[in-house]
Amino acid sequence: MTKQSRACSILDCHAPLAKTKMFYATIIHMRSIISGNIIPGDGEGRAIGFSTANLDTESEQIPHECGIYAGYITLQGTDQLLPCAVIVRPRNNKKTIEVHILDFDKDIYNTKVIVVIKKMVRPWESFEDIEVLKKQIRNDLFDVKKILKPTLV
Numbered sequence: 001m002t003k004q005s006r007a008c009s010i011l012d013c014h015a016p017l018a019k020t021k022m023f024y025a026t027i028i029h030m031r032s033i034i035s036g037n038i039i040p041g042d043g044e045g046r047a048i049g050f051s052t053a054n055l056d057t058e059s060e061q062i063p064h065e066c067g068i069y070a071g072y073i074t075l076q077g078t079d080q081l082l083p084c085a086v087i088v089r090p091r092n093n094k095k096t097i098e099v100h101i102l103d104f105d106k107d108i109y110n111t112k113v114i115v116v117i118k119k120m121v122r123p124w125e126s127f128e129d130i131e132v133l134k135k136q137i138r139n140d141l142f143d144v145k146k147i148l149k150p151t152l153v
Helices: 003-012 021-027 130-152
Strands: 032-039 053-056 067-075 082-091 094-101 112-123
Touching: 053 112, 067 094, 067 130, 082 112, 082 130, 094 112, 112 130
Parallel strands: none
Antiparallel strands: 032 053, 032 112, 053 094, 067 082, 067 112, 082 094
16 A cells, blocks of 8 residues: 555545645655544643643554654644644553644634644653743744744745
């Protein structure tokens, strides 16, 4: 199966999500695609100024090691690829996915999404100091923008 036919067959399973030529062209070159619904989280990201959307998906569906990734998200009913930082993190002895959508501030709870992971930014690490964490998040978002820059122009 070619990369293009694999991408098309994956998206056919998630109809009626975005199926534009740009979307297909972008996902063909990605590392993986994960879908699910956005559910409420514990509010940790919002509390420190970096809101995240929590993806309701089974831990075993997450093929990546815990870390920060550059990628895209598309929301059901749109054909727009939104750049994002994808956070794969350990929580309660399983992996979870949170997404920080760049320059986005809307309520998307209960929305079906597809997350497309492009490249790892760094492995996961825990921070005890909130200010150090915030600085690292700013650095991560800068790195995500650099990785995605060719497609953001």
